Amino acid sequence: MSRFLLKRLGLALITLVLVSIGVFAVAEVLPGDVGRTILGPYAPQSSVVSLDHQLGVDQPFPVRYWNWISGFVRGDWGTSYLLNTSVRPMVVERLKNSLFLGAFALLLIVPLSIGLGVLAALRYGKAVDRLITITGLSVIALPEFVAGVILVVVFAVQLGWFPSASSVPSANPVDWFRQLLLPAIPLMLVLFGYVSRMARAGTVTVLESNYVRTAVLKGLPRPVVIWRHVLRNSLLPTITVVAAQIGYLVGGLIVIETLFTYPGIGLLMYDSARGHDLPMLEATVLVIAIIYMISNLTADVIIAMLNPRVRLAA
């Protein structure tokens, strides 16, 4: 197990280094002189040159990359060009808000999706199964902003139940629902599609297995068969899907946060990309990549823990 873990960790680190080089390279070829962008078109060339020098953007690429990445590791993430504040507290603050929203969506939808997925499997081929399957199929590919906009028109504009732009909720639990429910639903729809599908498929496979038939034939009551025998095995793949979806959530948040102007890391990344705020952009993308990597790694480790064949093959 530890050998497997080390190997996966090593691969993840290599990928992260590649990603960081990629991110830095792409961000640094953004058109336009950094000093010129900050100072505007009418600033004299001499001040542009001196600002470039002060920011260090006139140095060669490997030097700049090394300065950036070693600073990042030490916790010095640079200063935002646009906001003129330190990058790290800002990113951490926004990340916290995003994790709030993501966790809210995840906690609401995962139990529901698993429940409905299992229900569909138990009613295999019946009307309930079809309804759940078709719903999952319909919402899985719905772009988040499409579902989001329809929800806003109905529940914020027409009915006035929720605000059309969301902010970070106060400690009041009613406020939690008011602020987070509308932005969370589009994310929940996509998650519902994946999770319920996996739960259903896993349960259908296990229900057909011989040991479940034995359990039924030896006269165990149905709830016992389902709880003790079916779910334990059928939900294994679902757990890994949930872990892998945490990464999706972080990506999906860009769109949702833009739509609801929710102050999360996705909106921060979007704003810094549009405003050519390089230090902020690089930090947000790398942080998102790290989270993505951690959630994928977690999924892999869970699979390996549950299935000896995977870790032995490595």
Place this chain on the structure above:
Amino acid sequence: MTVESPDPALKAVPATVLSTVVSAQSSRRARMRELGRALLRSKTFMIGMVILLFWIFDAIFWPLFVPHDPLGLDPINTLKGPSSVHWFGTDDFGRDMFSRVLAGASTVLTVAPAATALGLVGGISLGLVTGYYRGLVDDILMRVVDALLAFPLIIIALLVLTVLGPSELNVIIVIGIVFTPLIARTVRSAVLVEREREYVAAAKLLGEPGPSIMVKEILPNVVGPITVEATIRLGYAIFAAATLSFLGLGLQQPSPDWGLTIALGRPLLQVAPWIVLFPALALATLVIGLNFVADGLKQAIEE
């Protein structure tokens, strides 16, 4: 009919070998007929197909039946609600939303298929070569796929399009390039199975060169997984293209593109919700229709 190791003592090999190749081809034809019947029976596939065909028809022929010019300004009738003249209302320039929704299908149905096609061409060639020859290229490709999978498509596109500048062509290129290694992976794993089959060994014994085996023998037998992958990818491409338009990284004003219209209509949500509602519903039906087709196809092929 099995072809064992190419033993030089075996004189009768060519005849058996030939029949292996031929029988692989004829069973393929029978499978296609069966697949067609399964698709016609699948309700999910048929409903999805009707929706999809409607939008494809609309995307091509909208100029023939839009009631108003989708770009025509009407400064007197701005922000009017749905009425008998303007079924879906008008936007802040007085443009007819019904006409704009009908015309908007063409942009997303150009960008997404073009991007998917680009990804398919690259992915199939790369997948065939790496799956058949394995080796160094194969290892490199798998690392690239890992790195790409380590990232949501939207973030890659956001980064690249900020650099290249927003345009229809750039969106196609970005999505196509991101798709290439992903499609290549699917093709590769299908090829890995096929290359061990008898008919490939038979073709090798007949002296067919590698490229010809890949294209003429293996490719027709991996069409199934490629078709499924293509429909799924097309769904993602629509998802991505619409989302990028929404983020302002794709088409620009005055295009009637749905994602763009929704983004521009967002500030007017309180006064004129119909501007965003109808393009959103249109996009939803298109995506759902395509997903139904993909799922029906997947089930039919897997059976």
